[in-house]
Amino acid sequence: xxxxxxxxxxxxxxxxxxxxxxxxxxxRKQGRQYxxxxxxxxxxxxxxxxxxxxxxxxxxxxxKHLAYRLYFYGFWSGYAIESLLGxxxxxxxxxxxxxxxxGLKKLGRLVFCWAAGISLAVALxxxxxxxxxxxxxxxxxxxxxxxxxxxxxLCLLLFVTFAIRPxxxxxxxxxxxxxxxxxxxxxxxxxxxxxxxxxQGMYTTINAATGIASxxxxxxxxxxxxxxxxKRRIVVLPxxxxxxxxxxxxxxxxxxxxxVAVGGIPPELFAPAELEIMRRASIKMADQPKVVMPQSQTx
Amino acid sequence: xKNIVRAFVIALTLTGAVASAHTVKTNSENVKPTLLAGFxxxxxxxxxxxxCGMGGNK
Numbered sequence: 001x002x003x004x005x006x007x008x009x010x011x012x013x014x015x016x017x018x019x020x021x022x023x024x025x026x027x028r029k030q031g032r033q034y035x036x037x038x039x040x041x042x043x044x045x046x047x048x049x050x051x052x053x054x055x056x057x058x059x060x061x062x063x064k065h066l067a068y069r070l071y072f073y074g075f076w077s078g079y080a081i082e083s084l085l086g087x088x089x090x091x092x093x094x095x096x097x098x099x100x101x102x103g104l105k106k107l108g109r110l111v112f113c114w115a116a117g118i119s120l121a122v123a124l125x126x127x128x129x130x131x132x133x134x135x136x137x138x139x140x141x142x143x144x145x146x147x148x149x150x151x152x153x154l155c156l157l158l159f160v161t162f163a164i165r166p167x168x169x170x171x172x173x174x175x176x177x178x179x180x181x182x183x184x185x186x187x188x189x190x191x192x193x194x195x196x197x198x199x200q201g202m203y204t205t206i207n208a209a210t211g212i213a214s215x216x217x218x219x220x221x222x223x224x225x226x227x228x229x230x231k232r233r234i235v236v237l238p239x240x241x242x243x244x245x246x247x248x249x250x251x252x253x254x255x256x257x258x259x260v261a262v263g264g265i266p267p268e269l270f271a272p273a274e275l276e277i278m279r280r281a282s283i284k285m286a287d288q289p290k291v292v293m294p295q296s297q298t299x
Numbered sequence: 300x301k302n303i304v305r306a307f308v309i310a311l312t313l314t315g316a317v318a319s320a321h322t323v324k325t326n327s328e329n330v331k332p333t334l335l336a337g338f339x340x341x342x343x344x345x346x347x348x349x350x351c352g353m354g355g356n357k
Binding site: 007011014048051055058064065067068069071072073075076135147150151154157158161162171180183184186187190191193194204207210211 | 300301304305308309311312314315316318319321322338339340341343344345346347350351353
């Protein structure tokens with residue numbers, strides 16, 4: 001079995017797995033809850049179907065230089081879109097995981113938006129090098145975006161794994177399954193990015209390895225969505241739990257404050273009934289004998 | 300079970316961190332991103348005279 005045959009089989013296998021995973025998600029009626037995951041898998045499936053003729057018939061039915069150029073631009077544009085969808089998916093998984101802790105969810109969303117915005121800006125500006133070419137811009141932008149996205153994904157996976165109990169989840173929950181798949185994808189991308197420096201060409205071991213990793217992740221997601229999900233547990237936290245405390249603090253953050261009038265209020269602002277209550281109260285206070293406080297208490 | 304999953308997640312994170320550090324150390328011109336997809340990543344420029352080996356197998 002030669003390298004080309006393996007790569008071709010992986011490419012076709014990925015398209016089939018995309019269809020299976022998407023069907024599983026939709027049949028389980030999870031399309032609304034995991035709409036970004038559906039979009040990502042659907043986009044990858046379509047992207048693969050579009051690239052398949054170029055890849056299979058480049059140099060055979062289509063002139064190979066033209067086929068490679070089309071493949072190159074199609075591949076990197078699709079990759080950039082997929083990276084942005086990946087960021088959106090991390091955000092949506094975080095929202096699903098944090099559903100019971102609304103305060104922390106609000107705070108986390110704010111932090112995430114800043115982190116994602118800075119990642120995008122850093123990726124864009126680091127791609128603008130002095131001797132800018134189309135190739136270097138695309139590759140630098142995408143590699144930087146991929147690296148920051150992978151780091152964010154691993155942070156999310158660590159958070160979901162270690163804070164799984166306060167969120168009412170288990171390791172069989174779909175939120176954890178999606179996070180685990182994303183984490184495996186991030187690690188594989190980081191490892192393969194370090195490895196690709198030693199390879200040149202299309203039919204390499206690294207390409208076959210990343211293809212297999214992609215298929216394994218799709219299989220993992222299919223398994224999680226095919227199996228019934230355990231119900232989310234009622235979140236019971238001790239009163240001393242830092243999650244509870246920070247959730248309460250976060251819920252209060254950013255709320256509109258109340259206002260108290262402290263002086264200089266004209267009497268016209270009050271209703272007649274309020275004025276009457278105040279008048280009676282002041283008469284009552286004037287009639288009461290003054291309480292002489294003991295020296296020790298007044299001091 | 301819980302500890303196995305946690306150990307796996309920590310191993311994933313550490314592997315990612317080591318790989319990321321290696322990528323930063325390596326000359327950035329040699330490092331190219333790899334999309335985790337079933338299709339091979341085009342690692343040559345678009346005007347490559349050999350079309351990056353595409354169709355060479357035919």
